[in-house]
Amino acid sequence: xxxxxxxxxxxxxxxxxxxxxxxxxxxxxxxxxxxxxxxxxxxxxxxxxxxxxxxxxxxxxxxxxxxxxxxxxxxxxxxxxxxxxxxxxxxxxxxxxxxxxxxxxxxxxxxxxxxxxxxxxxxxxxxxxxxxxxxxxxxxxxxxxxxxxxxxxxxxxxxxxxxxxxxxxxxxxxxxxxxxxxxxxxxxxxxxxxxxxxxxxxxxxxxxxxxxxxxxxxxxxxxxxxxxxxxxxxxxxxxxxxxxxxxxxxxxxxxxxxxxxxxxxxxxxxxxxxxxxxxxxxxxxxxxxxxxxxxxxxxxxxxxxxxxxxxxxxxxxxxxxxxxxxxxxxxxxxxxxxxxx
Amino acid sequence: xxxxxxxxxxxxxxxxxxxxxxxxxxxxxxxxxxxxxxxxxxxxxxxxxxxxxxxxxxxxxxxxxxxxxxxxxx
Numbered sequence: 001x002x003x004x005x006x007x008x009x010x011x012x013x014x015x016x017x018x019x020x021x022x023x024x025x026x027x028x029x030x031x032x033x034x035x036x037x038x039x040x041x042x043x044x045x046x047x048x049x050x051x052x053x054x055x056x057x058x059x060x061x062x063x064x065x066x067x068x069x070x071x072x073x074x075x076x077x078x079x080x081x082x083x084x085x086x087x088x089x090x091x092x093x094x095x096x097x098x099x100x101x102x103x104x105x106x107x108x109x110x111x112x113x114x115x116x117x118x119x120x121x122x123x124x125x126x127x128x129x130x131x132x133x134x135x136x137x138x139x140x141x142x143x144x145x146x147x148x149x150x151x152x153x154x155x156x157x158x159x160x161x162x163x164x165x166x167x168x169x170x171x172x173x174x175x176x177x178x179x180x181x182x183x184x185x186x187x188x189x190x191x192x193x194x195x196x197x198x199x200x201x202x203x204x205x206x207x208x209x210x211x212x213x214x215x216x217x218x219x220x221x222x223x224x225x226x227x228x229x230x231x232x233x234x235x236x237x238x239x240x241x242x243x244x245x246x247x248x249x250x251x252x253x254x255x256x257x258x259x260x261x262x263x264x265x266x267x268x269x270x271x272x273x274x275x276x277x278x279x280x281x282x283x284x285x286x287x288x289x290x291x292x293x294x295x296x297x298x299x300x301x302x303x304x305x306x307x308x309x310x311x312x313x314x315x316x317x318x319x320x321x322x323x324x325x326x327x328x329x330x331x332x333x334x335x336x337x338x339x340x341x
Numbered sequence: 342x343x344x345x346x347x348x349x350x351x352x353x354x355x356x357x358x359x360x361x362x363x364x365x366x367x368x369x370x371x372x373x374x375x376x377x378x379x380x381x382x383x384x385x386x387x388x389x390x391x392x393x394x395x396x397x398x399x400x401x402x403x404x405x406x407x408x409x410x411x412x413x414x415x
Contacts, residue, residue, distance in 0.1 A: 271354045274347035
């Protein structure tokens with residue numbers, strides 16, 4: 001019975017996302033780790049975001065399964081007017097609103113309370129604080145790790161759902177237990193999430209420190225269920241580590257909100273058999289089983305990066321029919337792996 | 342470069358979805374209605390056992406009351 005339910009849930013979630021999936025629109029305001037925005041990002045924001053944020057949210061409100069709107073980056077709080085417009089408009093449309101930030105603005109508890117109160121009044125419901133060894137380096141320019149505690153405390157006081165998200169390697173100091181100790185009594189009211197880095201983009205030099213080689217099962221739950229919208233209007237079918245990678249970001253692009261209706265883009269996502277494969281079977285299975293079984297894949301996003309770069313030509317040559325046929329074979333054997341897992 | 346080469350037509354998408362669902366549900370003899378049958382069978386067995394126990398208990402209590410109490414006596 002349990003197996004039956006799991007299989008049925010997997011299949012229905014693949015093909016009928018309106019019924020079971022939680023879509024989230026991620027408005028990405030800049031694309032750099034840390035808190036120093038590039039001039040280019042600022043220009044893009046000025047000329048683009050105001051134009052399409054209302055359009056994107058209005059169109060998203062027509063798609064029943066989209067329930068959460070996330071402002072992320074980079075650091076969205078560097079663009080306060082854009083951010084406030086986004087939170088207010090999203091809240092007015094009835095979405096759950098989430099802000100992802102590194103808490104540079106929370107040097108003192110009083111300052112943190114001022115910021116959070118303002119966002120709360122506009123309709124913010126969730127605060128997600130990014131904190132790890134990589135963020136701490138920049139955060140020290142504006143305070144210390146105490147910023148994270150101040151931001152979390154202010155958010156909890158205002159009744160926001162609060163998360164601290166840690167990205168780590170096997171060598172880094174900060175992990176979930178470190179954050180738990182840092183937050184002290186506050187830890188009981190804050191969700192702490194940690195994830196390994198993907199050795200792509202800026203982290204490509206950290207290959208050896210990344211997680212162990214992935215086993216040959218497990219799809220990507222985010223592909224097709226988390227749509228991100230970028231400063232230039234590009235719509236992306238996930239919110240993974242490669243969406244801003246210079247070499248592989250193209251792989252995730254499926255449309256542009258400034259030129260088309262969001263529903264048309266979602267429709268293309270739902271009809272793309274490669275996205276079905278990534279979601280249900282996993283990009284790493286494709287890489288290892290058909291292209292190079294010796295390839296070390298350290299993160300599911302790393303697998304998409306490899307498909308977009310090293311193995312793209314071969315994948316393109318094999319084509320749609322080949323993916324369809326292999327998807328049928330893999331889905332047939334899926335229950336064995338579910339049980340084995 | 343883009344992923345458009347992997348786009349299915351609406352008809353292809355529907356057919357593939359149906360194929361995959363059929364494969365998953367029928368490949369091991371599992372059918373959509375199986376859980377209902379299983380639940381029904383369990384419920385029937387439980388109901389029969391409960392009825393037998395209830396009738397047996399009633400008979401035992403009845404015999405006891407009839408034979409061993411002052412009210413009726415055998």
